[in-house]
Amino acid sequence: MSNDIAMDLKAARRKSGLTQDDCAQLAGISESKFAKIERGELLPNLRDLCALSLIYGRTMESLASGLFYGVRDAMPERLRNLPNDRKGWVSGFIRHNTLNNLSARLDKLNQLDHGAA
Numbered sequence: 001m002s003n004d005i006a007m008d009l010k011a012a013r014r015k016s017g018l019t020q021d022d023c024a025q026l027a028g029i030s031e032s033k034f035a036k037i038e039r040g041e042l043l044p045n046l047r048d049l050c051a052l053s054l055i056y057g058r059t060m061e062s063l064a065s066g067l068f069y070g071v072r073d074a075m076p077e078r079l080r081n082l083p084n085d086r087k088g089w090v091s092g093f094i095r096h097n098t099l100n101n102l103s104a105r106l107d108k109l110n111q112l113d114h115g116a117a
Helices: 004-016 018-027 031-039 046-056 064-081 089-116
Strands: none
Touching: 004 018, 004 031, 004 046, 004 064, 018 031, 018 046, 064 089
């Protein structure tokens, strides 16, 4: 697992002046789970991200940006290796459009990253 999200969460907590115990209690999770998340041993689930977003006053997207980029970077290879559709024409047409739209979104995100660099 990437430690980007763990490092970002740890920095956000320190900047907030809160302890791990404070954050765990506010998020409604155990201190040991919170510590594992900050050490990069456990990914926060969606509920945890919602709570931490509220606690730190940041968007979930900003808290999980490292995770998002890791998933996004792995997606083109998964898209290339997707098996052929074996369903009917209508569902195949919809699937084809969905996959084309996904490919276009990935290309656009890649262009935005390279344009920003």
